[in-house]
Amino acid sequence: MNSDVLTFGVEEEFFVVDRTGHLSPVGGAVVDAADEDEGELQQELTRSQAESATGICTTRDEAERQLTILRTNLAEAAARRGRRLLPSGSAPLTETALPAITPNPRYERMSEHFGATARTSHTCGCHVHIAVPDRETGIRVIDRVRPFLPALLTVTANSAICDGYDTGYASWRYQQWNRWPSAGAPPRFGSLDHYESIVDAWLRAGAILDRAMVYWDVRLSEKQPTVEFRLGDVAATVGEAVLYGVLIRGLVGTILASEERPSKLSNEVLRAQIWRASREGLSGRCPHFRTGDLAPASDVLDDVVTFASGALAETGDLDFVRDGCARLAAEGGGADRQRARFEKRGVADDVVDLLAVRPARD
Template identity: 40%
Template structure:
């Protein structure tokens, strides 16, 4: 795979809000009815009626991805406006209100019956990035190599500090709530693709998952596409943040593919240490300390995130993404994560409505 540009695609989940009130709205069917015809194949329901999802087509050009996501974000925002709602790019709803029902689909009803109230509130909204890989066996090796780096991307996407009208103490409260599902967590170290398949089968047999699609590891092989899927972060508040994460994710996969071809082994980090690193990422975001992928010692998060950028910089340049990623990295550094931005608005206004205004897509 050396020298080959990898495809990248993105899924983003959003919260639907009442147009007038600062609370979630069970409006997905009304919004979908207003989505322009040329976008409908890329806009779908999610688990709850107060959520909506967009899916970009996979491609090689990051600028084309940005254009596609921009059109989709604008399209669902316009559709929501026509349906008496609005769209918020936030990990979970920061205020209380009536709990919207689950989307009326058999699979979702089975999930409620089996797992109960594991996702209370109006929904947990994430970001999923798909990176193309040549085959499942290589994909499993990529998953092993990615493990120590993923807490840094997790920290960069934190965008849900508030819950029930107050600060949760976490940069990503969504991550805390999401971790209640039995199949959520860091990807284990995998011996082979057969090992991966065996674990999936045994998890389904145990009742922890209904099917392979409920494998909610922070990185997995996609059940639908020939990709590695990173699914560890909150939906980002701005398109700038999403594109930066997508660029870094593709460059990181390209970097570890070179390591695999060179015969460099993946580091075997103990699962409890990875769980602790992801907990810290959810708690602090990029505003505190994180565990160094090299030696698992705590260091300033921004120092480690910059090291990630420097590590994948040759791949960013080879992909033609460096010119775009450099200013996006600077903006994230100057503005902070979505969690930091939300807290700054609340500190200034004391108004949770102003927080929701901040993350509402125009």
């Protein structure tokens, strides 16, 4: 493996639910009680959520090991309180009350300022950080990767069932999350100055309260020297989260090695393309990153892998990614499995049972 291989990290958000599958306001207690011998555990916006983050990873094996330990530690801490850890982009069951906001000054300010947007957009995503040498390089990555975002969303789409019914979307979380004024597809920036001018205008308009609220599907991280991909649902399994992470790393590596100019794809068209991907997921059709024409999503994903094959081969991930994408195409992604389980009895509780992370000592 090349000694200057891109490093990466993965963040995952989870719901904490009770034995019946309903949201439980003990996420903070679960985070506090969980073993933190790998990565980092954090509280989230609502009290019914928990977040994990790997350390800096060089290989997929490192990422898989850390993600497995982090999920297991959170699941065991939840189990000790009679709760379960749920990797789902949206909450499957109908809730009778809005989730409580975590008692943190920043989160409380967000809740007061954004009202129902903050109180009803409780979703769980998967965020992938890829190291870049500087912010200007990060802008080049964002501008080049935009056409690939629809296909990337299909990999982890895992929120078909929400509020007790089939939403008709593979990633309903993506639709929920886009209520935030700073969320959605990034425009083609062209320069770091353009990026910063938009962030500054948002701050002056009160559309964001701080720079951490820049919620574009791909953004420059404010804390690490990385580009952060934020569009994915939390993956149903660790394997799918790792697949998503190393595929993104392969794309970024390919982009950095290329002198190809960014696509002129408009933001209006890109938003519509990502909508289509969120609607149909891996089992439907997806706009192709080259032409914009609809094609079977699994075929588009295969073409993404081919595009990134050189970088994936360099890190030893090509066969892993090809096999993982073939398995998703054959067995269905998280949304397909949610929907298949729900259709058997029409009971969303079954989706919770399907997804809930089993503690190692279960």
